[in-house]
Amino acid sequence: MKIITSSEKNFCDEAVDCFIKAKKAVALTGAGVSVESGIDDFRSPGGLWSRYPPEEYGSIAVFRRNPEKSWKLFRALGRGLLGKKPNHAHLVLSDLERKGFLRGVITQNIDNLHQESGSENVLEIHGNHRYLQCLNCGDTSKPAASLLEDNSLPRCRWCGHILKPDVVLFGEDVRCYEEINDLLHHCDLLMVIGTSAQVYPAAALPEQVKLSGGMIYEFNIVKTALTNVQGNGSAHSDYFFQGGAASMLRHFRKRLEALTGQ
């Protein structure tokens, strides 16, 4: 595993050169890619889970038993997303897709910022906060503008059931897993950006690519389970871009342009 910082040039050009030669590069993102848009991640110090422990607020069992409690978390999440815009990390990824270097983005995030930055092939494994979901009749609907202000529980327009955001809670099945596996079929380079790689099945995707012979480019401010030595003594990440996702992806993009002219 080679560590790249914004001042490190040799390994970076080596990594960019492999990226150019990749046949099918895909990105997997987590909350860290949106931190520079002003959205707290979950597990860094002061992150959302330090205020709303997931086992107490974030599971489907809690929502069924005590929806008022779940809606405290949902409103905190929603308020944290208000007015947030894509940052350079999102913009670099959409540019790489437009230029044909990247096939798409698998994101664990629900903030819609990849789409707002222009990424087209975005697979949201944990859903999207822009809609509400009725678990009783299956209807999805746009939330009322007043949703975050008032304290009432939103109810389904058809069956009256209490609604939840159209996001995956702990204990629920993830979304678009078939499309994700199709996108990762023959993927020979996975950029893993801003994730602690602790939540499955998303956290298993880098190992899936690695085991089929692909390379892992990890972008994070700290080392994760992917970067540190695994049980068999080898890290999953081939290159570890150490720094904020926005600045490291801009650095990566600049070197790519220098080496390709694109």
Ligand code: APR
């Ligand atoms: N640049 C790059 N990485 C960053 C930055 C940054 N500016 N800021 C934070 N990070 C890194 C953190 O070091 C951490 O490794 O982003 C990662 C965020 O990890 P988590 O908070 O665990 O978020 P994530 O990995 O997306 O969590 C996965 O868990 O709680 C569930 O559904 C939730 O989708 C979420 C899933």
